[in-house]
Amino acid sequence: MSATLRPANRRVRNSALALGAVALGFYLGFIVLLVYRSHH
Amino acid sequence: MAQTSATDTAHHDDHDHGPAKGIKRWLFATNHKDIGTMYLVFSLIMFFIGGAMAMVIRAELFKPGLQLVQPEFFNQMTTNHALIMIFGAVMPAFVGLANWMIPMQIGAPDMALPRMNNFSFWILPFAFTLLLSTLLVPGGMAAGGWTLYPPLSLQTGDSFPMLIFAIHMMGASSIMGAINVIVTIMNMRAPGMNLLKMPLFCWSWLITAYLLIAVMPVLAGAVTMLLTDHFFGTSFFNAAGGGDPVMFEHIFWFFGHPEVYIMILPAFGIISEILPTFARKPLFGATSMIYAIASIAFLSFIVWGHHMFVDGMPLAAQLFYMMSTMLIAVPTGVKVFNWTATLWKGSLSFEPPMLFALSFLFLFTIGGFSGVMLAIVPVDFQYNQTYFVVAHFHYVLVPGAIFAIMGAVYYWIPKWTGHMYNMTLAKWHFWLSTIFVNVLFFPQHFLGLAGMPRRIPDYAVQFTDWNMVSSIGGFGFGLTQILFAVIVVQSIRGGKKASAEVWDGATPTGLEWTLPSPAPYHSFATAPDVK
Numbered sequence: 116m117s118a119t120l121r122p123a124n125r126r127v128r129n130s131a132l133a134l135g136a137v138a139l140g141f142y143l144g145f146i147v148l149l150v151y152r153s154h155h
Numbered sequence: 156m157a158q159t160s161a162t163d164t165a166h167h168d169d170h171d172h173g174p175a176k177g178i179k180r181w182l183f184a185t186n187h188k189d190i191g192t193m194y195l196v197f198s199l200i201m202f203f204i205g206g207a208m209a210m211v212i213r214a215e216l217f218k219p220g221l222q223l224v225q226p227e228f229f230n231q232m233t234t235n236h237a238l239i240m241i242f243g244a245v246m247p248a249f250v251g252l253a254n255w256m257i258p259m260q261i262g263a264p265d266m267a268l269p270r271m272n273n274f275s276f277w278i279l280p281f282a283f284t285l286l287l288s289t290l291l292v293p294g295g296m297a298a299g300g301w302t303l304y305p306p307l308s309l310q311t312g313d314s315f316p317m318l319i320f321a322i323h324m325m326g327a328s329s330i331m332g333a334i335n336v337i338v339t340i341m342n343m344r345a346p347g348m349n350l351l352k353m354p355l356f357c358w359s360w361l362i363t364a365y366l367l368i369a370v371m372p373v374l375a376g377a378v379t380m381l382l383t384d385h386f387f388g389t390s391f392f393n394a395a396g397g398g399d400p401v402m403f404e405h406i407f408w409f410f411g412h413p414e415v416y417i418m419i420l421p422a423f424g425i426i427s428e429i430l431p432t433f434a435r436k437p438l439f440g441a442t443s444m445i446y447a448i449a450s451i452a453f454l455s456f457i458v459w460g461h462h463m464f465v466d467g468m469p470l471a472a473q474l475f476y477m478m479s480t481m482l483i484a485v486p487t488g489v490k491v492f493n494w495t496a497t498l499w500k501g502s503l504s505f506e507p508p509m510l511f512a513l514s515f516l517f518l519f520t521i522g523g524f525s526g527v528m529l530a531i532v533p534v535d536f537q538y539n540q541t542y543f544v545v546a547h548f549h550y551v552l553v554p555g556a557i558f559a560i561m562g563a564v565y566y567w568i569p570k571w572t573g574h575m576y577n578m579t580l581a582k583w584h585f586w587l588s589t590i591f592v593n594v595l596f597f598p599q600h601f602l603g604l605a606g607m608p609r610r611i612p613d614y615a616v617q618f619t620d621w622n623m624v625s626s627i628g629g630f631g632f633g634l635t636q637i638l639f640a641v642i643v644v645q646s647i648r649g650g651k652k653a654s655a656e657v658w659d660g661a662t663p664t665g666l667e668w669t670l671p672s673p674a675p676y677h678s679f680a681t682a683p684d685v686k
Contacts, residue, residue, distance in 0.1 A: 123342065126342055127267045127268065127338055127342050127343075130267075130337070130338045130341060130342060131267075131268055131271070131334050131335075131338050134333075134334045134337060134338070134368055135330075135334060137368055137369075138330045138334075138368050138371070138372045139372065140372075141368075141369060141370075141372035141373055141376070142372035142373075142375050142376050142379075143376075144376075145372070145373050145376035145377070145406060146376045146379060146380060149380060149391050149402065149406075152402075153390070153391065153397065153398065
């Protein structure tokens with residue numbers, strides 16, 4: 116799939132995926148932090 | 156980098172087709188202008204719904220005693236007025252402006268992720284239909300305040316899971332919108348447009364988008380935990396089960412304080428576009444404006460504790476939050492002084508966008524000053540939970556954020572529709588709004604200082620006079636906004652033809668003014684060269 120993408124499109128896709136991963140990280144990170152806190 | 160991207164897209168778009176016909180144009184919209192229009196229309200509808208709730212609040216508070224609504228319903232109105240105005244009116248309005256203007260200002264053919272753009276808009280009508288439908292379920296709408304503090308919010312009736320789901324949808328929409336803005340700005344700028352040449356509106360949105368990505372998931376996490384506390388027996392915030400309700404407040408305000416800046420940074424960008432145009436001078440200290448926005452964004456992450464002074468916290472924490480909060484006045488002051496310096500010795504003219512921008516400059520600063528007062532710990536102990544706080548944040552949000560949005564619409568709508576609007580009517584809209592907004596909110600400072608608590612449907616008789624004044628201001632402000640809707644509809648339907656530069660005689664800068672008015676459905680199919 117990625118081999119067929121132009122470099123600019125690949126950059127757009129990768130930037131979007133990276134930012135989405137950061138958002139998901141914050142979401143799950145805070146929940147995990149509180150689960151950890153409730154056990155220690 | 157930007158050149159490759161723009162050329163690729165130009166290749167695909169060389170068959171210059173217009174919009175689809177009928178409802179499909181809007182349902183399957185991928186064009187940034189169509190999506191921007193939908194965001195703005197949606198935001199206007201939400202503004203009137205949230206405004207109607209505010210009218211209920213001010214009508215009930217016109218006199219002491221209970222006359223129109225039950226206390227429970229009053230609390231439902233305050234809670235949902237806030238949720239609708241924040242997530243339904245102000246934020247979507249800024250996203251709508253971003254959709255319309257960012258591609259046109261950076262010389263891009265569209266947003267980088269058009270289908271995701273469609274999805275992030277169409278989530279919103281479902282989210283708010285769900286939120287508003289809670290009016291019909293047993294127990295009514297959520298009534299524990301927009302801050303959703305447990306354990307109070309956990310006592311919400313059947314509407315609770317609907318509220319949580321609606322908030323999740325709003326958050327997902329905002330995150331997708333933010334990703335789109337960042338990816339567009341970082342990858343789709345026209346050749347020659349380096350970051351420092353980028354218009355201030357785009358800069359303010361770039362920084363806002365990073366804030367959104369950092370904090371909306373935190374709100375989502377907090378409400379997910381509320382949901383599991385309510386339905387799945389967890390005790391994240393339940394003291395009886397070993398949890399900590401104050402922890403919710405920390406997490407909420409870690410989201411909530413940057414959220415305040417999410418609602419004001421794009422307004423800063425708009426004001427930085429309008430003032431130089433009608434002062435006929437370049438923006439004073441443009442680079443320092445960018446650094447100031449970035450500093451405000453950074454500081455917004457470390458000041459959340461000032462919302463919780465009365466909860467009790469160590470002295471060192473109180474001092475830290477107080478000092479860091481007051482530090483925000485420094486970059487904000489840089490901005491206010493730069494705007495003032497832009498006006499200095501300018502050749503000013505007072506078209507409606509300029510009037511709204513000038514009003515913003517004065518009235519937002521009043522909101523900023525009362526914010527500095529609230530940052531002082533012992534003073535906050537006195538003002539917390541009073542109408543002083545209500546006056547403060549409404550000064551920041553109404554003549555701040557909302558006036559900036561209205562100024563932006565008056566500034567750019569000739570570019571969108573190709574028609575000038577009725578200037579006389581727009582000036583009436585401005586003057587009536589400015590007078591009534593002060594009649595509405597200024598007396599609330601006095602009420603707060605005299606000790607009137609917020610979020611109550613009844614009050615002691617000594618607060619009657621200023622409440623009556625405030626309510627009259629509220630009704631006047633609400634009615635005045637009908638003028639805004641009339642002016643916008645008139646401009647869409649026809650009017651004097653706008654030139655490409657629109658503000659002839661003024662000196663607008665930015666690529667959007669190089670396009671004809673109305674801007675073509677597909678603009679910058681070939682990337683412009685920026686000198």
